[in-house]
Amino acid sequence: MAELKLSLRDTKIREIQQSVEIIIENKMKAMQQGILSAMDNKMQAMLEKLEKKLENSVEVQNGLASKFQDLQESLSSLKNFTKPIPPKFEQIGERYFYIEHKSKQNWFAAANTCRQMGGHLASGRNEKEVRLIMKKLHVNGDYWLGVNNLANQGDFVNLGSGISIYFDEIIPNFRCLSLSIRDWHTKDCYDNKHFICQADEI
Template sequence: MKIVIIGLLVTIFAIHESQQTYAEYAEYIDYLDQIHQIKTKPIEDFTTLSKKFDDLEKKFEDLRKTVTAVKTAELPKFVKIGSKYYYIDHAEEVNWFVAVDKCRAMDANLAGLQSMEELKAVSDKLTERDYWLDINDLGKKGVYQTLSSGQNAGFLNWHDGEPNNGSGNERCVVLRKIRSKYAMNDEKCEIKHHFICQKNQLE
């Protein structure tokens, strides 16, 4: 009886071992098959992948050119007048504070003309009646300074009778054309005018 039981146990163990061995063998065969598929994968797959990459690279380059073109088109056009660069706005009218922000957004400042030569050179490019300048007396009434430097304005050229603080609160300076001549006039900062931005050099 004991011999029969032992025989059955040996048989069961042998079957179990053979099943485990077969499972391992099947797994090994599957692994070899995968390696074989990788080794024999058609070279056309690589060519196709390479072409897709080239196409993607071309699309990226086209997109880069498009973005650059759009940015360039949106950049304000600064022109050299004398030794400095100016952006003269002819399209919109804003108050003095907005004009300051718009120039700063261009890495520039409102123009602070420093000589009669600069005034005449810039005036030749103007087409509208009024343009905001960097000059103001917001710090102390009657003391005109440039916002960009915080120093007293080195050059002032007023129209006759100006500055007169006519409305009682004219604290910003505009370049105004009267009888075909551009000169400075004090003005309420909230009034909307065109503006001139200035850079000493381009990037």
């Protein structure tokens, strides 16, 4: 009888131990999951902060690049205008131009006239500048620019700087470039047209 009681007691103890072990194991799992969840939340928060910092860094870099480009253009303009602006030239954008609306000359004569005035036949530095010049042109006018491919057909060169300019939308049927209020075109260099001069070389 005593042995039966001891056996029942041992069984009860084992059951209690097993229950305690299960409870402890579950508690440990819950703690591990809680720790992992907390770590995951912290990592996620850190990643979000890093992403925001990276975004801000990219925005700052873009802003600095834009400001640097503006400063370069301003510096370039200052370098170009250490000499006085020739008479009759007007500021269009950041540079100075003279637009001849009345008389017409062939490309070579127009280039010579611009030099006599203290400038060169014009060449737009960028699309924004070209658009500003276009606004000043007469509706039916066609104006010589300082760009040609006289040396090598298809290789357009800036008359003032000697730098090659690539035009993917122009078919080089002729050797000299002209500008209207709508677009630019290649024309016979001996055609008589209005012309545009610029005060600097570039």
